[in-house]
Amino acid sequence: MNTQLKQLYQEIILDHNRYPRNYGRLENPTHQARGHNPLCGDQIELTLQIRDNVIEDIRFEGKSCSICKASASVMTTVVKGTSLEEAETLFEAFHELLTHEEPTKVSSLAAEWRDKLSVFSTVRLFPVRVKCATLPWHTLHNALKNSTQVASTE
Amino acid sequence: MKDLVQRAERLRADFPLLHQRHPSGSPLIYLDNAATTHKPRAVLQTLERFYTTTNANIHRGLHWLSQEATRLYEEAREVVAQFLQAASPQEIVFVKGTTEGINLIAHGLRQVHFQPGDELLLTAAEHHANIVPWHLIARDIPVRLRPAPLRSDGGLDWEAFQQQITPRTRLIAITAMSNALGTEMPVSAIGALARQRDIPFLVDAAQFAPHKPINVQEWCADFVVFSGHKLYGPTGIGVVYMRHPWGETLPPYQGGGDMIVEVRWDSSTYAKPPQKFEAGTPPIAEAIALAESIRYLTQKVGWDFIQAYEQYLTDYAQARIEEVPGLQLFGTARPKGAIWSFYSEAVHPHDMATFLDQAGIAARAGHHCAQPLMEALQVPATTRASLAFYNLPSEIDSLAQSLHQIVHFFV
Known part of the structure; x- marks a missing residue:
């Protein structure tokens, strides 16, 4: 196994893949959205409980590859308890981390968030896998807008 | 071994x-040969030789080069006809690939064949290229797709297939070999059934063609399509076999140069098949190189x-x-x-x-x-x-x- 692969499939990603956090669905969500990458088949569904502008609870479920699943799992741990504005900032930072050569937004996040998101920085080296990691975040973005559109990164 | x-x-x-x-x-x-195959040197050399020695448009120039290009292009049609065991080269239409081929047939059948309520019998193994063109028809004429199930080992459930044939079945369109599973369908048996009931029969041979010899007459096929690039040939070239007289029955797919007899402001008349279906400048070099890939495959390998x-x-x-x-x-x-x-x-x-x-x-x-x-x-x-x-x-x-x-x- 080469170094690039080891960086992609870090222990923490494998751990979230094996033991996804916040997996399942909320009974009475205030917000929800579905995401689907038609080219690769990744599917994800988010249910959220939002009160007073704060994401009080979030769950995800779906069928997806390890990168998508780990990204969704990490995302739920990061955004739980944040305000909608903070969640949006995190979405933008994550998106930039995976799509820009020299991302800057992640470094200005709080250390706990920065460390969790940075685990995915190597995904950028595997261009065909970027959409796997960003799908959960695009789905969150739609859920927060209460959009009924199925999110897609294609 | x-x-x-x-x-x-x-x-x-x-x-x-x-x-x-x-x-x-x-x-x-x-190990992705079902997506596309690589090209032997003979095919690459044919492409280069055509562009360095024979490049000209076909069917329209009276000059020497155009005649040479036309000769090679029509020779390629003969090679393909032989490859498929077709009765005549006139039954061979060059297209971009399998997808365009099925769309061409679907476009024609929509105009002269299908009625509301008609059914199309397919298998559960079809590629989207043999599903979506029929959905496009269904937008205009409400026809229904009936997929015959596979057994758990990926072979066709023959009993269930036969039961899916109804008096409304107006086309049987199947893949000869599943692109996802590799399993073969009993093409000749299905063809015999279709012929017996006078149901037109289309075979998607995109995956079958590189692996086993085809005999369109033994298959009792009305239409057979395949792509050049999966057969060690170039991209941008494919084949539609249309059993006579389908070439006469189906309307043209696209209009333009080379497919007409006479054009006036109020109407035009169309050429005979196969030219009728080959509007505009076709992929000339690609057709000639496809013939070379067939020669390589059948004669050298x-x-x-x-x-x-x-x-x-x-x-x-x-x-x-x-x-x-x-x-x-x-x-x-x-x-x-x-x-x-x-x-x-x-x-x-x-x-x-x-x-x-x-x-x-x-x-x-x-x-x-x-x-x-x-x-x-x-x-x-x-x-x-x-x-x-x-x-x-x-x-x-x-x-x-x-x-x-x-x-x-x-x-």
């Missing part, structure tokens, strides 16, 4: 691309070798993949072509493909443009290794070794 492998090793010399290395430094192991060796590779791959713990292998029904699809609950196909890629192995992960089939198999996607006569047992060993490592890593 040793003789067959040695022959394959020698034939690899004809394919320059196979001698490249993957950026990781590993030798390139190309030969069907006897291809069939014997690919059968050996298919069996060998099955044995090696079955040794990998937790892998589910699809499409074990025989007869089948050299295509294997597999799935592991523990490793998503995309993770698998990324690992394989890093080992220099080109395999396809996804739904293989056959989403209804994936749904029937109850998997989101599979990993597919599709072989050609230039693949070697040692490459299958590398695949198996990587699969062992991947499964070990994730479990």
